[in-house]
Amino acid sequence: MNWLVIMAGGSGERFWPMSRRTKPKQLQPIVGKDSMIQQTVARLRPLFDPARIVVVTNRVQAPQVRRQLPGVKHVLAEPVGRNTAPCIGWAAEVIRRRDPGAVMAVVPADSWIGDVDRYRQVVRDALALAAEREVLITIGIKPTSPQTGYGYVRLGKRLNQRFFQAREFVEKPDMATARRYVKSGEYRWNAGMFVWSAATITAAFQQHQPAMAAQLAQIKDARSLARIYPKLEKISVDYAIMEPADNVVVANGDFPWDDVGDWPAIERHFAKDAAGNVARGAFMGVDAQGCVVVSDAGHFVGLIGVTDLVVVHTADATLVCRKQDAQRVKELVVKLGAEPRFAQLL
Secondary structure, X not given: OXXXXXXXXXXXXXXXXXXXXXXXXXXXXXXXXXOHHHHHHHHHHXXXXXHHEEEEEEOOOHHHHHHHOOXXXXXXXXXXXXXXXXXXXXXXXXXXXXXXXXXXXXXXXXXXXXXXXXXXXXXXXXXXXXXXXXXEEEEEEOOOOOOOOOOEEEEEEEOOOOEEEEEEEEOOOOHHHHHHHXXXXXXXXXXXXXXXXXXXXXXHHHHHOHHHHHHHHOOOOHHHHHHHHHHOOOOOHHHHHHOOOOOEEEEEEXXXXXXOOOHXXXXXXXXXXXXXXXXXXXXXXXXXXXXXXXXXXXXOEEEEOOEOEEEEEOOOOEEEXXXXXXXXXXXXXXXXXXXXXXXXXO
16 A cells, blocks of 8 residues: 655754744745645645555654644654654654555655646656565656755666666755756756655665664664664665665656745745735835745834845744845754743744
8 A cells, every 4th residue: 555654853943933843844834825744745645545644753743743634643753853764764664564565655744846736646656666666766856947955866777758767866066066967957856755665665774774774673662762763873864775775766856846945945936026025924115125024923024225135023033134144044043042041932
């Protein structure tokens, strides 16, 4: 049977102050009326029975996940965050015990997808291939522009119209390299979306991460989870499994995709005014250009004589930064974490 695993344990620090530990980015309506995780479930619901949807989150966020997704019965709560390899490995163990012949799609909870019908077809084709062959499938997004914030996967031999062998994974490039990647047509964005059978990914863990595989196999209940999970190596599935594996296949993701990684990213999803500003909430500008303004507390924001700012207002905090510094919001969150008097803002 086909299963869906949704990775939803991130803290969404780059979307502070709207994103908080108890209700991070994936549980917020960053783009659209519903939360990101609700949109993720809705777009894939036609392919998966709710009884075979698994969400992996953490103990703090699990109550919110259950409230937002009342039809999803399998919510796995990590005691501590350990990146995507342990997350995926644990979910695979849980699924394999219930359904040894399972085929799994694994997706992040917080991506934006355009052309949902095309996306579903790519996932459907990948599920079919994973059921037939012992392959690890990653969905590679066809780049629309050079981007330095994404990892890339280089295509190898074409298997058919939809799939390629993976030649190599490459890290986030500089702009000149990213332009070369896009021009060559040989690279796809690594979107962190995967499809494989439970048996194949379990075998991959046993081959490439034998210690972790043995530890995961020992998790049987809440007590063993609390004892073992914090000891797992903190590592991504890309480093742990995909890069050393020789049976990786790339599905050609020819649909619009965005990981909506920071506040300036919402410019791509909302209409701009005549001055190039994007606003959610009450806003007025005088000689204000290219700004991103978000107010979720019924609070009016006025800007005068400024350019390329991010301004986010919530009931208890306000963020102001240059768009070019939006990635540094994480630095501010770290500083807040070091000050007990600001603990309520995390």
